[in-house]
Amino acid sequence: MTEAEAIKTFHESKNLFQSGVWQKFQEPLGRKSYRFSILGNDILVIRYSLYRNWTYLFVPKGPTVISNELLKDLTEEVSKIKEKTDVFLRMEPPTDDENDKKAIKQSGFKPVTDKSLLSRQISPENTLLIDLALSEEEMLAQMKPKGRYNIRLAQKKGVVIKTSTDPKDIKTYVDLLQDLESRGKYSGHPERYYFKQFEALSGENAGKIYISYFDDKPISAAIMGYADGVATYLHGASSNYHREVMAPYLIQWQAIIDAKNNGFKVYDFWGISPEGQSNHRLSSVTDFKLKFGGIRIADIGSFDLVFNKKIYRSLTILNNLKKKIKR
Numbered sequence: 490m491t492e493a494e495a496i497k498t499f500h501e502s503k504n505l506f507q508s509g510v511w512q513k514f515q516e517p518l519g520r521k522s523y524r525f526s527i528l529g530n531d532i533l534v535i536r537y538s539l540y541r542n543w544t545y546l547f548v549p550k551g552p553t554v555i556s557n558e559l560l561k562d563l564t565e566e567v568s569k570i571k572e573k574t575d576v577f578l579r580m581e582p583p584t585d586d587e588n589d590k591k592a593i594k595q596s597g598f599k600p601v602t603d604k605s606l607l608s609r610q611i612s613p614e615n616t617l618l619i620d621l622a623l624s625e626e627e628m629l630a631q632m633k634p635k636g637r638y639n640i641r642l643a644q645k646k647g648v649v650i651k652t653s654t655d656p657k658d659i660k661t662y663v664d665l666l667q668d669l670e671s672r673g674k675y676s677g678h679p680e681r682y683y684f685k686q687f688e689a690l691s692g693e694n695a696g697k698i699y700i701s702y703f704d705d706k707p708i709s710a711a712i713m714g715y716a717d718g719v720a721t722y723l724h725g726a727s728s729n730y731h732r733e734v735m736a737p738y739l740i741q742w743q744a745i746i747d748a749k750n751n752g753f754k755v756y757d758f759w760g761i762s763p764e765g766q767s768n769h770r771l772s773s774v775t776d777f778k779l780k781f782g783g784i785r786i787a788d789i790g791s792f793d794l795v796f797n798k799k800i801y802r803s804l805t806i807l808n809n810l811k812k813k814i815k816r
Contacts, residue, residue, distance in 0.1 A: 490620050490622045490754070492620075492784050495618055495620040495622075495754075495755055495784055496585070496618065496784065496786055498718065498719075498754050498755055499583070499618055499719060499755045499757065499786070500553070500583050500584055500585070501553070502553075502716065502717040502718055502719045502755075503531075503553070503716060503717040504550045504551075504553065504583060504716055504717065504719065505550075505695070505714045505715070505716035505719070505721055506533075506549035506550035506551070506612065507531065507532070507533045507549065507550055507551045507553060508533075508695070508716050508717075509693075510689055510690060510693045510695045510716070511533065511549065511689075512524065512533055512535075513689045513692075513693075514685060514686050514689035514690070515535050517685045517688075518682070518685060520535050520536055520537060521535070521536045522534065522535045522536070523535075523570050525563065525566045527552075527559055527562045527563055527566065528554075528556070528558065528559050528562065530552060530553065530554050530559065532548060532551055532552050532563060533548065533549065533551060534546050534547065534548055534567065534570075534578075535547050535548075535549065536572075536575070539576060539607075539804070540804055540807075542574055543574055543576050543800060543804070544572070544574045544575050544576070545575060545576050545577050545578070545579060545607075546567060546571070546575055546577070546578040546579070547578075547579050547580075547611065548578070548579070548580035548581065548582075549581065549611065549612055550581055550582075550583050550612050551580060551581070551582060551583070552580065552582055553582070553583060555582055555584060555586075555589040555592055555593065556592065557592050557595065557596065560592065560593065560596040560598075561596065564578075564596065564597070564794065567794075571796060575796055575797075576606075576795070576796060576797045576800050576801050576804070577606075577793045577794060577795045577796055577797070577801055578793065578794040578796070579601070579607070579611075579791055579792070579793050579794075580593075580598070580791070580792055580794075581611070581612045581614070581788075581790070581791045581792075582788070582789065582792075583788055584788060584789055585786060585787060585788050585789060586789070587789070589789060590789040590790075593789075593792050594792075596794075597794055598792035598793060598794045599792065599793055599794075599795070600790055600791070600792055601790060601791035601792060601793055604805070604809055605793065605805060606793075606801060606804050606805040606808055607808070608808075609770070612791075613759065613760030613761070613771065614763075614787060614788045614789070614790045614791070615760070615761050615762065615763050615771075615785070615786070615787045615788075616757055616758060616759060616760055616761060616785075616786055617757075617758040617761050617778050617779065617781070617783045617784065617785055617786075618755050618756065618757055618758070618783055618784045618786060619745055619755070619756035619758075619781060619782075619783045619784075620754075620755065620783075620784065621720075621745070621748055621749040621753055621754055621755060621756055622754065625746065625749075628745065628781075628782070631782035631783065632780060632781050632782045633779070633780045633781075633782065635780055636738065636780030636781050636782070639735040639738040639739075639780070640735075640738045640739055640742045642734070642735050642738075643701075643734055643735045643736055643738055643739035644739060646703070646734040646735075647703070648701050648702070648703050648708075648734050648735075648736045648739050649701065649702045649703075650699060650700070650701050650702075650739060650740055650743045651699075651700050651701075651702065652697050652698065652699050652700075652747075653697070653698050653700065654691040654694075654696065654697055654698075655691070656684055656687050656688045656691060658698050658700065659680075659683050659684045659687050659698065659712075660680075661698075661700055661707050661710060662683060662698060662700075662710040662712060662724070662726055663680045663683060664707075665707065665708075665709060665710050665726040665727060665728050666683075666724075666726040668726070668727075668728040668729060669726050669727060669728075672729060675726075677724075677726075683712070683724065686712075686723075687712060690714055690715075694715075695714060695715050695716060696712065696713060696714050696715065697712075697713045697715075697747075698710060698711070698712050698713070699711045699712075699713065699740045699743060699744055700740075701736035701737070701739060701740050703730070703731050703734050703736060704731070706730060707728075708727060708728050708730050708731055708732075708734075708736050709725070709726065709727035709728070709736040709737045709740055710725065710726055710727075710740070711724065711725045711737075711740045711741065711744060712724040712725075713744055713748075715748075715753065718752075718753055718754040718755065719753065719754065719755045719756075719757055720744070720745075720748035720753045720755070720756050720757065721757045721759050722741070722744065722756070722757065722758050722759050723759060725737065725740075725774075737777065738780070741781060742781075744756075745781075756783075758778045758781070758783070760774070761774070761775040761778055761779070761785070762775045763787065764785065764787075
């Protein structure tokens with residue numbers, strides 16, 4: 490595939506976050522979800538908790554198709570299920586087309602900025618793709634030299650990669666995550682979140698966990714999700730034990746090769762920092778991911794359709810004050 494073809498394949502896929510599997514995952518978390526069929530497009534909308542009794546509606550990685558007519562029909566359908574507690578509707582369409590952005594703004598949505606309520610997007614707008622139509626040799630060649638070196642180092646040191654679809658193995662991931670959190674490197678979700686997510690994914694043959702071992706001890710793990718030709722690296726964690734053997738690099742390489750061999754078209758690293766933003770919250774993982782080469786893409790971002798302007802404004806002010814206090 491050309492770079493443009495890989496991006497088109499990614500954007501037009503029936504992505505994991507709009508799938509029935511993702512909808513099933515919401516139920517045990519206590520989130521109510523809705524699915525609308527609009528102009529031949531299925532659109533998943535989920536109700537999230539916001540603050541106290543306030544809530545908002547969210548279209549994860551969607552709609553996957555944008556038009557004035559579709560947006561008009563979507564807002565009409567949402568108005569039928571909207572509750573008094575819903576402050577706004579947020580959507581994060583997987584597109585880099587500026588014409589789509591124009592249509593969205595014309596439909597009454599406002600772009601989400603750093604000063605907006607919930608300014609940290611649930612879905613990253615910048616990501617890194619690997620074209621799985623490339624041969625293994627071509628994928629290695631596009632990597633940075635340090636990426637190739639670290640993969641070979643892990644292989645030479647005897648790092649062993651195992652995979653599982655058993656939700657019980659999420660405990661291994663959570664233990665590694667807690668190790669990571671204890672070093673102040675990351676703050677993740679509660680254990681139940683990962684367990685229920687993987688239970689839904691693996692139950693539909695849409696997920697797999699990769700665990701690396703050194704000296705028979707698990708030292709890193711990655712959770713993968715699969716849908717419509719796209720393999721997505723959802724979560725990763727590693728311990729401080731023998732970091733010098735570079736196990737996370739071998740996990741990613743194995744996951745990429747497995748996705749290719751299983752017929753997937755694109756590998757999505759699921760989130761990197763925007764170019765030139767070295768202080769971005771994803772900067773630390775971006776350096777790791779970019780060592781695999783690939784195609785950087787930047788979608789048009791998130792958009793809110795506000796239902797309750799007074800509450801939206803008040804919560805935005807409160808949210809920005811909290812940010813300043815944390816600094």
